[in-house]
Amino acid sequence: MRPDDWDQWYGTLELAFGGAADTAEERTLWRELTCFDRSIGVWDGDEVIGTAGTLAFRMTVPGGEAVPTAGVTMVGVRPTYRRRGVLREMMRRLLDDVRSWGEPLAVLTASEPAIYGRFGYGAATHSLHATIDTTRVRITVPPGTDASEGAEGVRLRDSKPEDARDACEAVYARRAAARPGMLVRQPGWEKQPLLDPPDKREGASPLQCVLAEADGEVVGYARYAVRADWDLAGPKGAVVLRDLEALTPQAYAALWRFLTEIDLTTRVTTTNRPVDDPLLHLVTDIRRCDIGVRDSLHVRLVDVGAALSARTYRTPVDVVFEVADDFCPWNAGRWRLTGDAKGASCERTDDAPDLALSVRELGTAYLGGVSLASLAGAGLVTEVRPSALEEASSAFGSTVAPWLPHGF
Template sequence: MGTDLATQLRALRRDDWDGWYDNLIRAFGGVPEADEERELWNALTEFDRSIGAWDGADCVGTAGAFGFRLTVPGGASVPAAGVTMVSVAATHRRRGVLTSMMRRQLDDVRSWGEPLAVLTASEPAIYGRFGYGAATFQIHAELDTARVSLSVPDGTDAVRLRYAAPADALDTCEAVYARLVPLRPGMLARMPGWEQVGLLDPEKDRDGASALQCVMAERGGETVGYARFRVKPQWEPAGARGSVILHDLAALDPVARAALWRFLFGIDLTSTLVVGGRPVDDDWQYLVSDVRRCVPQVRDFLYVRLVDVGAALEARTYQAPVDVVFEVTDDFCPWNAGRWRLTGGVKGASCVRTADAADLALSVRELGAAYLGGVSLAALGAAGRVREIRAGALAEAAIGFGSVVAPWVPHGF
């Protein structure tokens, strides 16, 4: 269906923001945010990268794009548009408002010279038609710390732990985070202001848990990790059954991480550790005595869209040599459609237009899913989403596209 002729798109102005954001909140259920949250998102909004759909004086659609830098396989930090705050008023559904905003936004991202667009989807079914593929996944679990034990590596006892006020320790925690960013695909370099997201702690969202707490891990006078968490007390006739709710954990080495996990396991008066949004290869899974009692669940998280196929594929490296011609379909961004020859390896890559015969045929959505190395091209081929034209090409490309560590995005946006 075409765009509603009564609806106009335009860039967001500062005096539009309250109405624009109110439309977003209403679209996500209408529950007001705490003042501190609203103020932070106002401060983080990039007005020149945000658009609204307007029906007269009423805002009926919203979409923004943060200017991020995303770690890709090989460690490069690549410009990426962090698509965010997307909504359409229920009164204006099925009038083409979302499609028109996605069209405008991807044209803008291309004009900004950013080869990637990424988002976290509230409804995954929506974004495939715009070329986004699910590229990272997260693990969620409830660890039964009363029944599950933890086996930690040698040296764990040498790590000193101390409590710190989250705000007071923020700069030190951010320094640890910054050292980790180049080491895992999907990590986001923290842009100014984004460090404050980790401190958001509205009382209305605690659900009976404590205010945010922070523990620092130190060794040899150096901070080597931190954990931010809440404790939710709960009592039953048999005694205490409290929960520890992990907010964030980062460490520079396995020993420091193990020390933090052991601390979280051992907090008095608790018997459950709730972890969410962790990488699918998170190390606690290999330290616990019984992973089944941890009830792990995997969920999709970051969706990746290649806005410029050539630039995006050149920006990352490949863990094995690749020399493959892709036949790419991209109905929404036709400048990507056609044949691309990718050659490269661990030191870099080239991706250029070619008239050579295709080895693999796929859509830009599959390239986005496989881009960070967490989704196998071979698995997509087994599902019929990648078609092998030259025998052996799929296995070769799948190995090259892989990542030694699972891609992971530590927070939403």
């Protein structure tokens, strides 16, 4: 896709998502982040009828390696051209391109989760959302959070989001290496968390930032807004959390305590936290937190051998997969995976299969957040060799739940 075509191309994408135009601030950033040599448009005469592209990411996988990953994005079809195979042809082209670039994984966030399974994508991460009733819930903090004799504890400091950007990015970079599913920030992406167009605030304040410091070092941050509200009984505002990261349990707890104790507010809302968030163990009453979970990052193995070799495995594994993949037939067939916590290899084999499944289930289980045993319970994985399911399911697990902290 040529840069000169971007405005028309992006306009088609906006139309596909309902027709509401993005703000100038949003359009400027998304144009800057667009990889033109990785984006495609489908034309009918002078009219763009389909848009799609990929972004050159690196994603953390179990074991801590940051693996080249294609982030599929900006996918849309003009409403008058739906149900004509346009989406399928774009998906075909994107995966062929990703394979030619030697990137073993493709990922996306789905506007509708039912769309992309037919192309081999599986929901590999989930996100937790919550509304915490701060009139009834308190945060318990671990020892060392507050200053005491001989220890300084955690100090919180307000900062303008732009001024704190570099410090926050340094914390994020360290956190991204520790959790599967997180994306290593590429140049330009440090601006995305600061995107804050006024007409998208829904009555909330401009973006705010608080830093957590210990021993003179920034060890955590929270970016948030406050939506003021009142009734006859008094203030009932909401703290809207955008993102929060911390390097120590003490900084993490201090930031959450701060958010739940902001004056003139009665709740904290968050829409994207990991499903194993330590917050669940810090709140005094989880029933007052209105917890929910939804799908997040969908993973597609573009090269089964390279993808399974790129991560490590929690326990030793030696298993032969019989993989079905109609959309990317180069993946179909038998693959022997051998590996442990130090490394892995996955090669073609003629040996008898131990487990049979589709590439979609491999993508779902790839980051360790969904077990192969759970998929087998739904009839999506077939155990051919007794005990193979338990062996593989244990090996694929992750110590921490995979999580995508921001969209793309």
